[in-house]
Amino acid sequence: MPYVLQTNRLTKAIGGKNIVEDVNLHVKKGEIYGFLGPNGAGKTTVMKIITNFWKPTEGNVEIFGSAITSEAYEVLKRVGSIIEFPAFYEHMTGYENLKLHCEYMGYYKHNSIENTLEMLGLSEAADKKVKNYSLGMKERLGIARAICCKPELLILDEPTNGLDPAGMKQVRDLLKTLSVEYGITIMISSHILSEVESIADTVGIINQGRLIKEISMEEIEQMNLAYVEAEVNDVKKAAAVLSDKLESPNFKIGDQGIIRIYDSSISTLELSKLFAVNDVEISALGKKTETLEDYFLKLTGEVEK
Numbered sequence: 159m160p161y162v163l164q165t166n167r168l169t170k171a172i173g174g175k176n177i178v179e180d181v182n183l184h185v186k187k188g189e190i191y192g193f194l195g196p197n198g199a200g201k202t203t204v205m206k207i208i209t210n211f212w213k214p215t216e217g218n219v220e221i222f223g224s225a226i227t228s229e230a231y232e233v234l235k236r237v238g239s240i241i242e243f244p245a246f247y248e249h250m251t252g253y254e255n256l257k258l259h260c261e262y263m264g265y266y267k268h269n270s271i272e273n274t275l276e277m278l279g280l281s282e283a284a285d286k287k288v289k290n291y292s293l294g295m296k297e298r299l300g301i302a303r304a305i306c307c308k309p310e311l312l313i314l315d316e317p318t319n320g321l322d323p324a325g326m327k328q329v330r331d332l333l334k335t336l337s338v339e340y341g342i343t344i345m346i347s348s349h350i351l352s353e354v355e356s357i358a359d360t361v362g363i364i365n366q367g368r369l370i371k372e373i374s375m376e377e378i379e380q381m382n383l384a385y386v387e388a389e390v391n392d393v394k395k396a397a398a399v400l401s402d403k404l405e406s407p408n409f410k411i412g413d414q415g416i417i418r419i420y421d422s423s424i425s426t427l428e429l430s431k432l433f434a435v436n437d438v439e440i441s442a443l444g445k446k447t448e449t450l451e452d453y454f455l456k457l458t459g460e461v462e463k
Contacts, residue, residue: 162187162311162343163208167217170203178203178367181217185311185345185360190337192358193347194454200367201347202242205315208345209239221311235263238309240317244300248289252280252299255288256306265307274306277332279325293320301329305336312336314346318353326350330357355450365458378453386419386426387446391439393417399436415441 163185170178178200185191195201206212208219210226219226224233246255256271275281278298283291291299297320304312314333318326334357336342348354354361355375363371390396396417401407408420419429426443433440 160187161185161220162222163345164220165204165208165217166220168204168207168214168219169216170207170212171215176215176367178207178364181364181367181369183362183369184372185343187343188337188341189343189359190333190357191343191345192354192361193345193364194351194354194361195347195364196458197349199364199458201364202315203367204364205239205241205313205345205347209237209241209313210234211241235307236310237313238304238307238311239313239315240300240304241313241315243319244296244303246288246296246299249287251285251287252291252295252302253284255299256303259303260307263307267308270306270308274302277305278302279328294322294325297321298325298329301332305342308340308342310342312342312344312346314344316347316349318348318350326353333357351451351454352449361450363454363457371457375450378450384445384447386421386424386429387442387444388417388419388429388433388440389415389442390417390433391415391441395436396433396438399432399438403432403436418446 161184163183165181165183168178168181169176181204183204193201203212207214210230221233222236224230226233247258250258252275253271256274260266260271275284278301280295280298280302283295288296288299297317301314301317304314318329321329330353333344333346337344346354358375360372360374362369388396393411393415397409397411400409400419404421404424410418412418426445430440430443
């Protein structure tokens with residue numbers, strides 16, 4: 159399997175404490191890889207090490223088959239990135255900031271800056287000083303800078319921060335285009351799981367500094383993640399009924415009288431009858447399918463299992 163990016167037992171310690179430990183990432187050529195985790199899980203730390211801002215305490219990073227070292231300039235020229243909040247020369251215009259970046263990278267393709275600004279909806283603001291940009295405009299300019307030199311690998315840490323829903327859709331569509339039409343490999347971290355779900359081919363889930371799962375979205379979709387959700391007047395009584403009457407009780411109690419039943423053998427009609435004969439009042443009942451968010455929350459233990 160050809161990996162554009164992989165890490166091997168990546169570990170970073172600060173003050174004698176490991177903030178990420180034994181992280182083994184595998185990002186395939188041409189895919190969009192969603193990097194997910196709760197706040198403080200280690201996402202930004204891993205991305206800083208990948209892009210050579212930080213050095214690992216142990217382990218290593220390989221990009222395009224080459225180990226990343228302090229001398230890996232040529233390999234890193236093939237990578238575009240946004241790590242945390244993008245910084246600019248505020249007294250310069252958006253166009254001037256991108257021109258300076260292209261000169262630094264040795265990239266001089268005609269109209270590349272103009273085309274990139276147009277893709278991000280910044281053409282009209284090209285000659286405006288960055289200090290007068292809104293937060294959302296700066297985020298889009300950061301993405302523009304990351305892609306204007308046509309990188310083969312794009313590393314984006316929370317790229318939709320500060321964007322309104324229209325801006326988020328614009329970025330989502332752009333990333334799909336870069337992946338599908340230009341073959342750019344993209345690694346994106348986000349706390350908005352629905353955004354990742356709509357574009358990612360593979361997700362890696364990190365929690366408390368450890369990578370706990372890498373899985374394709376196709377595998378998640380193929381899992382038996384259908385369930386029946388019931389809203390009842392007495393959750394404890396409903397749980398007791400399910401435990402007593404189902405052969406293999408598999409359910410989860412949620413908030414506000416919600417209970418989810420993971421049993422493909424029982425229909426909503428049978429479940430309704432079961433609750434009715436045992437005096438459990440139902441307010442709502444229906445079949446649903448788990449989302450990436452549900453899967454994520456189960457793995458990270460952010461909600462009651």
